[in-house]
Amino acid sequence: MALQGSEVGVPRDRFPAAEEGEYYWIDLQGMQVVNREGVHLGMVDSLFSNGAHSVLVVRSGVGKGEWLIPFVAAFVDDVDEGTRRIWVDWRPEWQ
Numbered sequence: 237m238a239l240q241g242s243e244v245g246v247p248r249d250r251f252p253a254a255e256e257g258e259y260y261w262i263d264l265q266g267m268q269v270v271n272r273e274g275v276h277l278g279m280v281d282s283l284f285s286n287g288a289h290s291v292l293v294v295r296s297g298v299g300k301g302e303w304l305i306p307f308v309a310a311f312v313d314d315v316d317e318g319t320r321r322i323w324v325d326w327r328p329e330w331q
Contacts, residue, residue: 265281269303289307313325
């Protein structure tokens with residue numbers, strides 16, 4: 237009971253290596269999100285789980301909105317860790 241409500245932290249360098257095609261949420265945060273047409277939607281602010289899958293919370297840096305993009309193959313084309321970009325099949329008007 238003494239630790240109830242406490243947060244537990246682990247240094248990032250102690251995480252096991254992610255498998256091919258798998259990512260830690262912390263590694264996706266801050267990545268730029270670009271759609272197939274080359275439109276920069278914003279940056280991954282955070283993620284959450286809706287029970288079925290993870291969801292990217294993407295915020296525009298210029299106040300154009302926020303997108304909740306399911307992190308599933310139907311919408312996420314590629315995660316490029318080298319350029320810190322996530323390529324998605326998502327239209328800016330889908331809010």
